[in-house]
Amino acid sequence: MLFSQASCLLALTTVVAAAPYEKVEKRWGGWGGNGRPWWTPSSASSYLEFGKRYPGSNTAAPTCDLSQAVLPTAPTPLPAPAAGLSLSHVAIGRGTQNYTCDLTNSTAVPVAIGAVATLFNVSCVAADSPDLLAKLPGIALDLPVPTTDNEDSAAYQDMSGHHYFLDASTPFFNMDTSLHSYGTGAFKKTNTSSAPSDAPLGQYGVGNGSVAWLKLDAKTSDGQIFQEVFRTLTAGGNPSKTCTGMPAAFEVQYAAAYFLFEKP
Ligand SMILES: *[C@@H]1O[C@H](CO)[C@@H](O)[C@H](O)[C@H]1NC(C)=O
Ligand SMILES: *[C@@H]1O[C@H](CO)[C@@H](O)[C@H](O)[C@H]1NC(C)=O
Ligand SMILES: *[C@@H]1O[C@H](CO)[C@@H](O)[C@H](O)[C@H]1NC(C)=O
Ligand SMILES: *[C@@H]1O[C@H](CO)[C@@H](O)[C@H](O)[C@H]1NC(C)=O
Ligand SMILES: *[C@@H]1O[C@H](CO)[C@@H](O)[C@H](O)[C@H]1NC(C)=O
Numbered sequence: 001m002l003f004s005q006a007s008c009l010l011a012l013t014t015v016v017a018a019a020p021y022e023k024v025e026k027r028w029g030g031w032g033g034n035g036r037p038w039w040t041p042s043s044a045s046s047y048l049e050f051g052k053r054y055p056g057s058n059t060a061a062p063t064c065d066l067s068q069a070v071l072p073t074a075p076t077p078l079p080a081p082a083a084g085l086s087l088s089h090v091a092i093g094r095g096t097q098n099y100t101c102d103l104t105n106s107t108a109v110p111v112a113i114g115a116v117a118t119l120f121n122v123s124c125v126a127a128d129s130p131d132l133l134a135k136l137p138g139i140a141l142d143l144p145v146p147t148t149d150n151e152d153s154a155a156y157q158d159m160s161g162h163h164y165f166l167d168a169s170t171p172f173f174n175m176d177t178s179l180h181s182y183g184t185g186a187f188k189k190t191n192t193s194s195a196p197s198d199a200p201l202g203q204y205g206v207g208n209g210s211v212a213w214l215k216l217d218a219k220t221s222d223g224q225i226f227q228e229v230f231r232t233l234t235a236g237g238n239p240s241k242t243c244t245g246m247p248a249a250f251e252v253q254y255a256a257a258y259f260l261f262e263k264p
Contacts (some may be wrong), residue, residue, distance in 0.1 A: 010082070063127065066090075067125055069123070072233055073234070075196050076194065080213075081201070082261075085227055085264075089160065089259075089261070091121055091125075091160040091161075093115075093231075094118055095115060098113050098114050098116065099239045100113050105243075108243040109243060110129060114168060114171070115163060117118045118145055119161050121160045133257060136255075138200050141191075141235040161175035163258070173258070182225075187216035187226075188216060192215075193214075194213075202238070202253070213232050214231040229261070233257040
């Protein structure tokens with residue numbers, strides 16, 4: 001069966017835009033993958049299917065050569081990766097940005113305390129279909145976080161690992177699972193750039209905008225494979241501007257594409 005990337009994506013986004021939440025979730029639950037590396041996505045499937053290699057559109061067979069993937073450029077560009085590093089992995093992160101509000105302070109603003117996200121391998125999409133990659137965070141944001149609770153599930157097999165914070169200023173990537181060992185790494189934020197003005201406002205098109213694009217550098221240069229991480233193509237995650245009406249702690253749904261670079 002011939003598969004046209006563009007029409008499939010259109011079908012999927014149409015489903016997401018038109019369907020109520022329950023319907024999207026039902027479609028999600030209905031997708032029972034079998035972990036095969038070759039897969040033909042259909043309109044009744046999830047964004048995770050794009051993480052698999054597919055037999056190609058009508059034009060060209062995918063090569064999944066990570067050196068072909070191009071780091072997206074922010075409107076105000078972030079610094080380039082350091083010379084000598086090579087792209088190791090590209091993952092969609094889907095989870096929440098967490099914030100706190102000081103309720104004793106009437107002029108307080110939300111303070112970011114970290115993010116929690118599940119990471120899914122889209123390295124081949126980044127290599128073969130950058131235009132498709134650019135759409136994935138927005139699609140992922142409107143779908144629930146996939147359940148990865150058992151090794152046999154398709155979502156588990158697509159999972160790169162987990163992203164979370166060791167403390168308020170130390171984002172961590174754990175890309176080792178029972179199925180692979182891509183690596184781990186602790187980072188510090190070294191640069192930030194506003195998301196493009198047309199980035200999603202939030203889940204289902206409602207919210208306070210998309211979190212900034214970031215450059216993260218390894219906290220210590222040795223002992224970990226990943227040296228730099230770029231958070232790009234962000235979708236959602238921004239808090240309200242003030243703490244008025246907000247609880248002491250809250251989460252905002254987000255998705256992003258993480259580009260992880262390694263030492264040769
Ligand atoms: C962020 O990167 C830009 C572009 O390379 C640079 O001009 C700016 O000084 C950097 N900011 C920080 C805080 O390092
Ligand atoms: C952020 O939210 C997630 C999801 O509810 C929660 O599991 C996690 O503990 C929170 N993290 C922090 C640092 O508050
Ligand atoms: C209240 O919040 C504002 C905005 O973050 C901050 O500038 C100010 O120092 C805070 N006041 C107190 C007493 O913490
Ligand atoms: C998953 O990531 C690895 C690199 O860490 C890559 O070699 C592999 O092809 C990726 N798989 C998919 C389906 O993108
Ligand atoms: C901004 O964020 C707050 C808290 O998440 C939410 O209550 C509010 O509706 C958002 N604003 C818009 C315009 O969606």
